[in-house]
Amino acid sequence: MTEQLYILFCESPFQTNKVDEDFEDQFISAKENGFETLLFNFEDLTSADRFSIATKRIKQNEELVKVIYRGWMLTPNQYSILYNDLLTKNFKLINNAEEYQNCHYLPDSLKFIENRTPKTVFEKFENETSIDKLIEKSKAFGQKAVILKDYVKSEKHDWETACFVADASDTDKLKKSITKLVELRDKYLNEGIAVREFVELNDLTIHSKSGMPLTEEYRLFFCNKKLVGIYDYWEEGEYKLSKPDTTEFEKIAKQVESNFFSMDIARQKNGELIIIELGDGQVAGLPDKIDRNEFYKQLKICCC
Template sequence: MDLLFPCDYDDLTTPDPDFAVEVRAARAAGFVCHFFDFNALRAGEPYRLPQGEGPLLYRGWMLSDTEYVGFYTRLVARGWEPITPPAAYDEAHYLPLAYPNLIGETPRTKWILGRDEAEAWALYAAEFRTKDAILKDWVKSAKYRWREACFLPAGTERERFAEIFANFLTERSTLFEKGVVLREFHPFRVLHKDLRGMPLHEEYRLFFWDGALLLLPQLTLLPGPEEQLPRWTALAQRFGTRFLSLDVARDLAGDWWVVETGDGQVAGLPGSIPPDAFYRALRLVGG
């Protein structure tokens, strides 16, 4: 299996600086690494993909469903066997598509297609008004503006909802994905809050390959999510993607919940997973 990374903006033969450490670790683990112009793909401009054969795993920036279909199709045309087909990518990447696999394991979630504020308000008023909730799109929130563009305290009034919603759309801008998601806020264990009031939870990212844990992250507190490994493995095996990320957090009662899932190709490495260890583990399972 070879790897494909975004290239540097000015040089198609070197990695995007944000992935340079990962590329060094991947090569040290024995992977052959290729590069392509992600910025051209994102801009809808012509871009070149390497010719090759055999299995290929992408590691890079997130793609929308339509971008990924085109990307996947072009890789196949260039001779590759991409690891993750489009339907499997979408299921892991978009929360409303992942949610049927997570009911009872993640906070209650409702959604709409599109960005209509009146429709989003109607959903909030009907389903969440008596509960604290958070606002996001089908992939990401604007949690770095926690009070202004993400968190909806119980009983939020129409005018305030409209302000938070407008801030959220401004922050997500062209990265807004597909529709609006509302989630019941769950009181996870807070390690600390940043200057903007955003809570930083006891949360870990787990990677699974073919339904098995790839490696255990470095833990902040013990015991960690490894004590629930059979549970996480069973959840990972519900998904169609071979390479899944599963973010889990501990609540105030000590119970673990799934925060979100993602396709492993576009899930960033947290500080708890050293790149060298990650790519050595990936080499063992991916060849």
């Protein structure tokens, strides 16, 4: 007998027992491809005083079954709460808390991809002193250009003021940009700040709203060490080249301690491919060009 597979989605913040509108297309595709669906309240889970009731409408299952979350990003602590709460109801998320953080936080994922990703230094953010420590670590880049982000997200749309620094040795500019990044991320800042070597990537186009340069990037999804698919990352720009050979990245994926994750890769101007970062597959967004129905069809194949 085939194991029943479940997908967990966020409930609409405006209507109970209805999927969040931003995930409605995925909800429909999951059901059409044979997944059972569950809903929980994201707002409750991420609240300081209501997290314990986030899954109150999910009933106890008779036997332990696997469930994949597809929804908004969670901190490792929030994910751990969700994981343990679901477990009491006989639903086991595909990744445990450690496996989630392995790909969700850039510093945790470096042990799997360090040899194929741009040079990176990082520092947990606690106060102004943390910025000074990070600037000291950034001396490793010399006069090279660098990119800034927190452990999960960047502020790409504030490219010149909070993301890109043309010369890492310009400590005044570097400090201003890091400070601006912290200000923009505010309460959503993920744990700490990472400084990464800027690598020249193959140009695609210029973002129509932010003016940010878009480059030839792809998002791969892996489930149970098997490739679900490779997809164009950006919705803008024309991908003129054929999709890259994924053989090497499939080998790397087998070493990643996660059961469901994304891998973003990019083509450099010299034609070589690099890994930009990993992400937990449950909170990694689906690029706009992805056929949702095809994605869930392939996901189910890899899950079985």
